[in-house]
Amino acid sequence: MRKFLLRRAILAVMVMLTVLVVAFALTRLSGDLAVSIAGPNATAEDVVTIRKNYGLDRPLPAQFVDWAVAAASGDLGRSYLYRAPVWGLIKERLPITVCLGLIGLGFALATAIPLGILAAMREGTLLDRAIGSVTLIGQAMPSFWLGLLLIITFGLKLQWLPISGVDTWDGYVMPGIVLAFSAIPALLRLTRSGMIEALSSDYIRTARAKGLSTSSIVLKHALRNAAMPVVSVAAVQLGFMLGGSIVIETVFALHGVGYLAWESISKNDFPVVQAVVLVLATIYVGLTLLADMMNAVLDPRLRGG
Amino acid sequence: MRPVLEITNLNVGFPDGTAAVRGVSLQVMPGETHCVVGESGCGKSVTALSVMNLLPRGARRSADVMRFHDHDLTRMADRHIARLRGDKMAMIFQEPMTSLNPAYTIGSQMAEVLERHRHVSRAKGLDRAAELLGKVGITAPGMRLGQYPHQLSGGLRQRVMIAMALMCDPELLIADEPTTALDVTVQAQILRLLKSLQQQLGLALLLITHDLGVVARMAQRVSVMYAGQVVESADAKALFAAPAHPYTRGLLDCVPIPGKTAPGEPLGSIPGVVPRIGEGYVGCAFRDRCAYAAPACKGEIPRNRLSPDHETICTRSGA
Numbered sequence: 001m002r003k004f005l006l007r008r009a010i011l012a013v014m015v016m017l018t019v020l021v022v023a024f025a026l027t028r029l030s031g032d033l034a035v036s037i038a039g040p041n042a043t044a045e046d047v048v049t050i051r052k053n054y055g056l057d058r059p060l061p062a063q064f065v066d067w068a069v070a071a072a073s074g075d076l077g078r079s080y081l082y083r084a085p086v087w088g089l090i091k092e093r094l095p096i097t098v099c100l101g102l103i104g105l106g107f108a109l110a111t112a113i114p115l116g117i118l119a120a121m122r123e124g125t126l127l128d129r130a131i132g133s134v135t136l137i138g139q140a141m142p143s144f145w146l147g148l149l150l151i152i153t154f155g156l157k158l159q160w161l162p163i164s165g166v167d168t169w170d171g172y173v174m175p176g177i178v179l180a181f182s183a184i185p186a187l188l189r190l191t192r193s194g195m196i197e198a199l200s201s202d203y204i205r206t207a208r209a210k211g212l213s214t215s216s217i218v219l220k221h222a223l224r225n226a227a228m229p230v231v232s233v234a235a236v237q238l239g240f241m242l243g244g245s246i247v248i249e250t251v252f253a254l255h256g257v258g259y260l261a262w263e264s265i266s267k268n269d270f271p272v273v274q275a276v277v278l279v280l281a282t283i284y285v286g287l288t289l290l291a292d293m294m295n296a297v298l299d300p301r302l303r304g305g
Numbered sequence: 306m307r308p309v310l311e312i313t314n315l316n317v318g319f320p321d322g323t324a325a326v327r328g329v330s331l332q333v334m335p336g337e338t339h340c341v342v343g344e345s346g347c348g349k350s351v352t353a354l355s356v357m358n359l360l361p362r363g364a365r366r367s368a369d370v371m372r373f374h375d376h377d378l379t380r381m382a383d384r385h386i387a388r389l390r391g392d393k394m395a396m397i398f399q400e401p402m403t404s405l406n407p408a409y410t411i412g413s414q415m416a417e418v419l420e421r422h423r424h425v426s427r428a429k430g431l432d433r434a435a436e437l438l439g440k441v442g443i444t445a446p447g448m449r450l451g452q453y454p455h456q457l458s459g460g461l462r463q464r465v466m467i468a469m470a471l472m473c474d475p476e477l478l479i480a481d482e483p484t485t486a487l488d489v490t491v492q493a494q495i496l497r498l499l500k501s502l503q504q505q506l507g508l509a510l511l512l513i514t515h516d517l518g519v520v521a522r523m524a525q526r527v528s529v530m531y532a533g534q535v536v537e538s539a540d541a542k543a544l545f546a547a548p549a550h551p552y553t554r555g556l557l558d559c560v561p562i563p564g565k566t567a568p569g570e571p572l573g574s575i576p577g578v579v580p581r582i583g584e585g586y587v588g589c590a591f592r593d594r595c596a597y598a599a600p601a602c603k604g605e606i607p608r609n610r611l612s613p614d615h616e617t618i619c620t621r622s623g624a
Contacts, residue, residue: 202403224406225407
């Protein structure tokens, strides 16, 4: 178990280093930062001054090391746009994004797992195919469009839910559903295929030969073995939701990290872009590690020994 | 004495049109070992699974009589049969490596049988599990209870499966090729164990095997199956002394018999393969491989009673 986790942790550190490099490189690839910070009306001298003040005239490796060292010690730099420490900006917005991500994942799991189990138990029947086509629709529907449909239906026509902001809890419902929709197909298909495999296994035949109840056979014996890929992918999906909620936060006017990222990308506020990528990547790596640990709990064979 | 298990005219068909079991009848008496022997694909496992109602989805089962004690299995819904499975009738399988759930400990998987059928606490279940692990010859049963299947060898896992099958003191144990996947030395141990448990507990044992050596060691009664039918059924001694059906004789010629087979003497073999039998098949399914095949073998095949407990279906009556 300890060896397994150690291996995973080393891998996580390597991933983080890669992310640091990529996050840094991407912002540098997007053009001359000094020019875009200076704005369209700046003179050539202004640009030179900015380049010097921000240290953009120094060699790239030096800039990278400075940033990486500072970031590792918790200093993510200052936003040019907000003229405030980047970490403060992110910290302020993170709860909204995390909350949204968790609600989205909750909706997704609560839908995908029961439907996946049902489809597996009725493999090849009409019900199975109906569930399959629902996932196809879910996958094919762009989330901004679904978001707008929900806003029109439940926000404007029926007026059940607020159309923007999260001043009250029910503001999370629609964005949560939209976010969940994109995660459901993969989770559902994994649950279904995992359950089909588990249900046709020898140990399920043994469980049936023991006379166990259907619920015990399905939920205790089969689901536990089918759950591992679902856990792994759910962690990845949550990472996607946290990083990829940009569109949804924009549609529903939620001022979370996604919105901040979108804003800073369009304004070329590169310290914020770098920091957001880094923070989300850290969360992502943390989630994968968590999934590995949960899988080790689920499957004794992974614990080694 | 009434049989523990009584099957008359069992038929099982699969969705692809295969008739896997055709008119099988057999009885298992209390405390008796009844061996069902035949090649792969002859329907012996399907027969066993029919009794437990564990056939794969899509399989159709019908029987004139299928009775376990006073329970008419043909008329019971699966959730009622489930109450008998693991309780009064238990089954062990060919694949000990995959038949235990990898995610749960041995103790948990054993105890849940007793929890399900006797509604006892986990602690009581574990006590019983430890007792039975000892009984099937596993040392340090207390330690084994906390182990996972992947930590045990194949032989140990099969012992665990046997112990698990005995949790509720079943009257009928169905063993489907229980030793096929094991090393030869372990096979002998498991067979000895089954035999001694059967004698100690007065179990009725329905033993499915393709191995005539196993039959010779274990059986009181034998049903020889070929292409979904019981072609010969007899008392074990009578069968080995005077096999009537050409297929049974062919099978016996394939194995060396100590004291009878001379050193260097070539063993027999049965040419050809088992045909795939669809529904509505008429005639003897063995005729293409049989040295005595005659035109009559394409028609209805008579059932011959050679003695009160020796039956065969063959055109060569009294052969």
